[in-house]
Amino acid sequence: MKEIKVPTGTSDILPEQIPLWRYVEDTVRTVFERYGYSEIRTPIFEYTALFNRAIGDTSDIVEKEMYTFNKSETPGEDSVTLRPELTAPIVRSYLENNLPKIKQFQKLYYCGPLFRYERPQKGRRRQFTQAGVEALGSTSYLLDADKCRDAYRDTLKKYLEPHLPQLCGNCQRRFQRNVFRILDCKTPNCIAINKDVPAFDKYLCADCRAHFDNLIKTLDESGMKYGLDKHLVRGFDYYTKTIFEITHSSLGAQDALCGGGRYDDLIAELGGPSLGAVGFAIGLERTMLALESADIKMPEPPRPKVFVAVIDQKFSPKAFHIITTLRQKGISADMDYEGKSVKSQFRTADKLKSEFVITIGEDEITKQTLKLKNMVSGTETEVNESEFLSKPSF
RNA sequence: GUGGGUGUAGCUCAAUUGGUUAGAGCACGAGACUGUGGAUCUCGUGGCUGCGGGUUCGAGCCCCGUCACUCACCCCA
Secondary structure, eight states, X not given: OOOOOOOTTOXXXXXXGHHHHHHHHHHHHHHHHHTTOEEOOOOSEEEHXXXXXXXXXXXXXXXXXXXXXXXXXXXXXXXXXXXXXXXXXXXXXXXXXTHHHHOSSEEEEEEEEEEOOOOOBTXXXXXXXXXXXXXXXXXXXXXXXXXXXXXXXXXXXXXXXXXXXXXXXXXXXXXXXXXXGXXXXXXXXXXXXXXXXXXXXXXXXXXXXXXXXXXXXXXXXXXXXXXXXXXXXXXXXXXXXXXXXXXXXXXXXXXXXXEEEEOTTHHHHTTSOXXXXXXXXXXXXXXXXXXXXXXXXXXXXXXXXEEEEESSXXXXXXXXXXXXXXXXXXXXXXXXXXXXXXXXXXXXXXXXXXXXXXXXOHHHHHHTEEEEEETTTOOEEEEXXXXXXXXXXX
C-alpha cells in the first residue's frame, strides 16, 4: 500500500511555526483595521462561473489551474471551484448582500487560503494564504478605461508584429493570447525588443491621464517611495488603470510579495452598478519567507507558567488537583502523566520552558505546603498550600 | 504540462576503484550513591539506503523505470 502523505503543494503547519503565523496574521489584521477596513469571510468554494467571468479566459488560472468539481449528477446543479483568488468572491458578496445600498463605499479585508493547481516551486504552493483589502464603490471616473487598454493593445501589436519572428516561442503564442505578457518576458532577445516599445502613458485618454497624474502627485507629496515599471503586467482581466506590485529579492523567481490594482469594471460585470474599486493581496507564505531571510527574530512560543512534579506517583492526584485549580484561575499549568523520575520531570519542565516548578512529596503533604522553584533564578521557596491555591502569587 | 537537481536514522551528513554485521554529530530516551532542570560524562532506542526491476559471485554506489521533494519554465501571491 502506498504511503499516504500530505498532498503535493500543501504542507502542515507544525506547532513550532504557529507563533510566526499568528504574528503575521495579527499584524495584517491590526494594520488593515487601522486603515479603516472591516473583515469579511466568504466560502472556500464558489460557483465556477464567478471565476470564469471575473478572471477572464486568457488566464491560465481559468484554463487549467482551478480545482473544479461537480458532486451532483443532477442537471442544474452547478459546478463549484475552490477559490483561486478572493477579489471576485468579495465583489460577489458585496453585491449579493446589497452592501452598496447600505453604504456605497465599503472598505473590506480578508485573510484565508486559496487554491491553484500548479507545479510547486519556491514561494508557490497549491494551497496558499493571502491577506488583502478591497475598497469597493469609489466613484469611478472611468467608463472608458478599456478603451485605453484596447488602444494600447493595438499599438503594441502594431509595434511588435514586424519583430514577431525574432521573439521567443512563448511570446509568439502570447502575441495572440495576451500581448501584454510579452512585456514581462525574460528572454534576452525579447527584452531587447521590448526596450523600445511605445510607452503606455502616451496612449492614455484624458481621464486616465488625469487619474495617473493625480496618483503620482499624491505619492510624491506623501513622500512614498515607488518605481514606475512600464513592463509590469498582471494576469487578471479585470484590472483597469493602475496596477502595482511589491517584490522582495530573497524570494527567487516568484518574487511578488504583494500585488493589486484597480478594477473599475468588475462590479458592473458581475451585475452590479457601475462603481470603481481597488484592492491588493499579500502572499502570507512569501511574506514569511522574506521575514526568515531578513533574520527577523521569531515571536516566543507560549509556555506553561507552572509545572508540577511529584516525588512519588502516589501524589499524582494531588498534582492533578493543583494544576486544575491553577488553570481555572487562568494560569497555564502542566504535569507528568507517565510516572517518570523526579529528575526526568524536571528535565521535561525545563524543555517546556516552564517558569516555575512546584514539588510535592511527603514533607509538603504533612506540612500542607508547596515547594515553589523559580526555574530562571533557581531559587526555591516554601508557600502555604491553601493560601497559594486561593490566591496564586509568584 | 515541460526541463534540471536531489532522495541513506526525526534533522544535517559520512561510507576508499562496486566488497563483510551501513557510521557520526545533533535530537530523543535512561542513568551518574536514589527529593531537583540547563553543563559534562556513560549507555541506549532508532535505517527493507524512496519504491520496483536489471547487471554482477556481490549494489547505498552502475543501468532502466517509477514516485516524492526541490529549483526553473509557464503562470502568479
